[in-house]
Amino acid sequence: MSKLKKHPPLWLLVLAIGILLIAVGTAQGGFADTLRKASLICYECIGVG
Amino acid sequence: MALTAQFKRHLVQLLAALLYNLNLTGFTTGTIYQGSLKGVCVPGLNCYSCPGAVGACPLGALQAALVGSGQRLPFYIVGTILAFGALFGRTVCGWLCPFGLIQDALDKAPLPKIGKGAWSRAFSWGKYLVLAGLVVVAPVALLFATGVGTPAFCAWLCPAGTLEAGIPLLAANSNLRIMLGALFNWKVALLAALGVAALFVYRPFCRFLCPLGALYSFFNRFALVRWRVDEGKCSGCGTCLTACKADVRQVSDRECIQCGNCAPGCETRAIRFTLHDMLQSKGRLAPGEEGAARRAAEKDDGRRKARP
Ligand code: SF4
Ligand code: SF4
Numbered sequence: 004m005s006k007l008k009k010h011p012p013l014w015l016l017v018l019a020i021g022i023l024l025i026a027v028g029t030a031q032g033g034f035a036d037t038l039r040k041a042s043l044i045c046y047e048c049i050g051v052g
Numbered sequence: 053m054a055l056t057a058q059f060k061r062h063l064v065q066l067l068a069a070l071l072y073n074l075n076l077t078g079f080t081t082g083t084i085y086q087g088s089l090k091g092v093c094v095p096g097l098n099c100y101s102c103p104g105a106v107g108a109c110p111l112g113a114l115q116a117a118l119v120g121s122g123q124r125l126p127f128y129i130v131g132t133i134l135a136f137g138a139l140f141g142r143t144v145c146g147w148l149c150p151f152g153l154i155q156d157a158l159d160k161a162p163l164p165k166i167g168k169g170a171w172s173r174a175f176s177w178g179k180y181l182v183l184a185g186l187v188v189v190a191p192v193a194l195l196f197a198t199g200v201g202t203p204a205f206c207a208w209l210c211p212a213g214t215l216e217a218g219i220p221l222l223a224a225n226s227n228l229r230i231m232l233g234a235l236f237n238w239k240v241a242l243l244a245a246l247g248v249a250a251l252f253v254y255r256p257f258c259r260f261l262c263p264l265g266a267l268y269s270f271f272n273r274f275a276l277v278r279w280r281v282d283e284g285k286c287s288g289c290g291t292c293l294t295a296c297k298a299d300v301r302q303v304s305d306r307e308c309i310q311c312g313n314c315a316p317g318c319e320t321r322a323i324r325f326t327l328h329d330m331l332q333s334k335g336r337l338a339p340g341e342e343g344a345a346r347r348a349a350e351k352d353d354g355r356r357k358a359r360p
Contacts, residue, residue, distance in 0.1 A: 033128025
């Protein structure tokens with residue numbers, strides 16, 4: 004009989020850690036920081052900064 | 053007429069590029085979108101200062117978080133990269149990145165091509181140097197040394213920023229044009245050099261320089277959506293590695309951009325797209341289990357046949 008995996012796949016574990024970090028980071032203000040940065044023209048990105 | 057697999061992939065690339073850049077009016081006004089979606093990262097390399105961009109660039113956001121959030125660790129953006137990596141790995145590169153699409157288009161030019169070899173395999177480590185040096189070390193080091201954290205990759209190297217943000221914004225916004233200088237000239241020269249290189253060498257930026265591809269490569273072997281080889285079917289002929297234009301040693305290794313170019317040439321049809329399998333049959337064996345299951349079944353069969 005073929006042996007089927009019993010443990011969750013690695014991608015699922017990493018995804019769960021990622022989602023947890025997103026939640027913690029959002030609570031810490033990470034989303035707001037990203038929004039603030041991305042809403043202003045980045046002079047470095049366009050090559051004049 | 054049936055669409056080829058590569059044509060479908062290019063359609064997905066195009067759709068992703070459009071979805072990332074839905075703020076089309078920005079191109080005429082020379083301004084950028086400032087709605088709250090901008091706090092969410094897109095998976096591919098798409099500059100958040102592109103007039104069309106409706107989401108954030110993961111690399112720009114990572115550098116900004118490393119130098120701009122005081123004592124806080126950049127959990128939000130690291131979590132985002134982990135989530136994209138776990139779901140897609142470098143499928144992002146092959147299917148969801150506008151800069152990858154542009155290089156694929158340049159590769160279609162009917163010009164002599166310089167194939168992969170030991171030289172390109174050696175150059176492929178360059179993207180890890182860029183990731184460590186320009187995305188992580190330089191911004192943080194500059195912050196400590198000067199008090200100003202510069203996103204070094206964006207400032208000195210990123211060709212997507214020049215193409216998607218610099219050129220359209222400067223074309224439409226005269227206030228920005230007065231700030232032009234040597235840095236812009238350097239970035240345009242670099243963009244032009246990469247564009248010319250992409251006519252002769254397959255995806256030079258992705259293979260040798262892109263730190264986002266380097267990040268996603270760590271997830272490539274186990275991501276949910278990817279190509280995988282059914283070891284029970286693989287004859288070891290190596291046709292897939294010959295067909296591949298990237299520097300892979302195995303399908304779905306760190307260099308594989310998950311384009312699927314190798315799959316049609318596989319005579320035993322051992323190369324399968326996990327997403328395709330998942331959609332076709334729920335309840336089948338999970339990715340990676342088929343080969344083992346087949347071998348076990350064959351062994352079982354053999355034992356039974358061998359019995360008198
Ligand atoms: S390697 Fe970088 S530029 Fe190339 S497709 Fe992947 S994310 Fe996009
Ligand atoms: S191994 Fe196959 S899927 Fe991966 S990059 Fe090469 S051709 Fe594309």
